[in-house]
Amino acid sequence: MTITLNGEKKQMPDGITVIALLEFLKIQRQRVAVELNREIVKKDLYGTTAIKEGDSLEVVSFMAGGGFEF
Amino acid sequence: MIDDALIIAGIEFNSRLWVGTGKYKDFAETKKAIEASGADVVTVSVRRVNIIDKGKENLLDYIDPKKYKILPNTAGCYTAKDAVRTAMLAAEAGITKLVKLEVIGDEKTLFPDNEATLEAAKALVKEGLIVLPYVSDDPIVARKLVDIGCPAVMPLAAPIGSGLGIRNPYNLLIIMQTVKVPIIVDAGVGTASDVALAMELGCDAVLLNTAIAGAKDPISMAQAMKYGVLAGRLAYKAGRIPKKLYATASSPIEGMIGN
Numbered sequence: 001m002t003i004t005l006n007g008e009k010k011q012m013p014d015g016i017t018v019i020a021l022l023e024f025l026k027i028q029r030q031r032v033a034v035e036l037n038r039e040i041v042k043k044d045l046y047g048t049t050a051i052k053e054g055d056s057l058e059v060v061s062f063m064a065g066g067g068f069e070f
Numbered sequence: 071m072i073d074d075a076l077i078i079a080g081i082e083f084n085s086r087l088w089v090g091t092g093k094y095k096d097f098a099e100t101k102k103a104i105e106a107s108g109a110d111v112v113t114v115s116v117r118r119v120n121i122i123d124k125g126k127e128n129l130l131d132y133i134d135p136k137k138y139k140i141l142p143n144t145a146g147c148y149t150a151k152d153a154v155r156t157a158m159l160a161a162e163a164g165i166t167k168l169v170k171l172e173v174i175g176d177e178k179t180l181f182p183d184n185e186a187t188l189e190a191a192k193a194l195v196k197e198g199l200i201v202l203p204y205v206s207d208d209p210i211v212a213r214k215l216v217d218i219g220c221p222a223v224m225p226l227a228a229p230i231g232s233g234l235g236i237r238n239p240y241n242l243l244i245i246m247q248t249v250k251v252p253i254i255v256d257a258g259v260g261t262a263s264d265v266a267l268a269m270e271l272g273c274d275a276v277l278l279n280t281a282i283a284g285a286k287d288p289i290s291m292a293q294a295m296k297y298g299v300l301a302g303r304l305a306y307k308a309g310r311i312p313k314k315l316y317a318t319a320s321s322p323i324e325g326m327i328g329n
Contacts, residue, residue: 006118025121031130032119033162038155040162058118060159064091064100064129065115065145 001053012051019046022059032061074303076274078252079200079221081168083139085110086269087299088254090279094288097132103282104133106292113141113170113277116160135165141202143170148183150190157194157201169194170224170256170277172204180230180257184211188218195219204256207241209248216249223251224277227268228258231280235264239271246272261291262298269302270310 001014005021012021018041022029034041035058041049051057076083088111094100104112112133133140142160147153150173157169173190175183187203188211194201195218203215207225215223225245228234235258236242246253252274259265265276276299285291 006121008121010121025119027119027121031128031163031165033116033159033164035155035159040158042162043164058159059121060116061119061128061163062114062130062140062142062160062165063117064094064097065113065117065143 001051003051003054004056006057006059014053015050017047018049018051018057021051021057022046025059027059032059034059074307076252078202081139081200083111083275085299086275086303087265087295088113088141088275088277089282089292090277091129091133092279093283097127097129099288100129100283101132103288103292104138106289106296107282108296109138111139111141111277113143113279115145116142116156116163139168140165141168141170142166143204144172144190146174147172148174150186150193153186153190154193157190157199158197161197161199167198168200168202170202170204182206182226184208187211188214191215191220192218202254207238207245209241209244212245212253213248216251221251222254222274223249224254224256226257227255227264230257231284232258233260233281233284234258235260236267236271239267242268242271242273262294265295265298266302266305269299270305272306275299 002009003012018034037056085108087107087109089104089107089109090113091100144153144156147156153173161167171191173183173186175181182204184206191201191203201220202222202224203220204224205211212223227236254275254277255268255273256277259278259281268276282288282292
């Protein structure tokens with residue numbers, strides 16, 4: 001299935017959960033926050049939240065930046 | 071200076087110098103500069119995780135959240151909606167409930183959009199976040215932000231990254247007399263004397279980034295800023311002499327050799 005991950009189209013196995021996606025991407029879940037279709041996914045729901053075809057995900061973390069930074 | 075700790079929303083801060091993490095050459099330099107500054111608060115932005123280059127190092131591998139207080143910011147947000155979204159994601163990451171709220175109003179000046187900042191602050195306070203807003207040096211807006219539950223305010227000294235220093239010390243003084251919460255000067259300072267001046271005025275802390283990261287020798291400037299804050303704070307607490315137009319001799323007249 002195709003999903004949009006951080007603004008880019010990606011192919012992922014059907015029905016992959018948020019936790020499986022993070023593991024697949026080798027992302028430490030402790031330091032990230034996830035939005036699924038603009039709704040925050042609570043950390044304790046990562047294991048039970050399945051991603052569907054066409055879903056849009058944002059995975060964010062803390063980066064360098066003081067005031068205004070890009 | 072533990073006996074002079076700054077307390078905001080029950081959180082004890084051991085340093086009155088807070089620093090940003092942007093614009094450094096690499097993470098190693100960031101780490102060194104932060105260590106040299108003595109700051110225990112570091113501000114970070116909230117951005118998309120790099121999913122292409124997974125091996126890329128992460129800032130938090132260098133800045134240990136157990137050692138430093140992480141202050142996520144909403145830098146780059148131009149609307150209340152975006153700032154709230156960013157701040158909520160930062161809180162969900164699970165390290166802290168603190169957020170430095172920035173809603174920018176204009177690309178050229180990076181001045182805050184005070185109206186949108188108020189709107190976003192209201193929403194985030196309601197969600198239980200500890201909102202520290204970046205704001206113009208405007209006592210009225212500062213008061214409104216405190217009224218809606220911000221436990222500190224962060225007025226600018228000058229435009230972000232400008233290095234112009236404290237442009238309006240009198241407004242900062244009025245803010246301090248208007249609100250009874252800590253005042254953290256945020257943005258626009260250029261060198262150690264700017265920081266010292268902010269502290270001498272009675273501000274509770276200073277947050278800066280570019281003045282250190284952009285210096286020719288960031289590590290030395292970080293140290294200079296550390297001493298600037300300490301000197302300014304001590305001078306404020308010591309109580310300076312009043313300014314007078316004419317001289318006052320500091321040596322006694324008595325016992326001078328005669329003609």
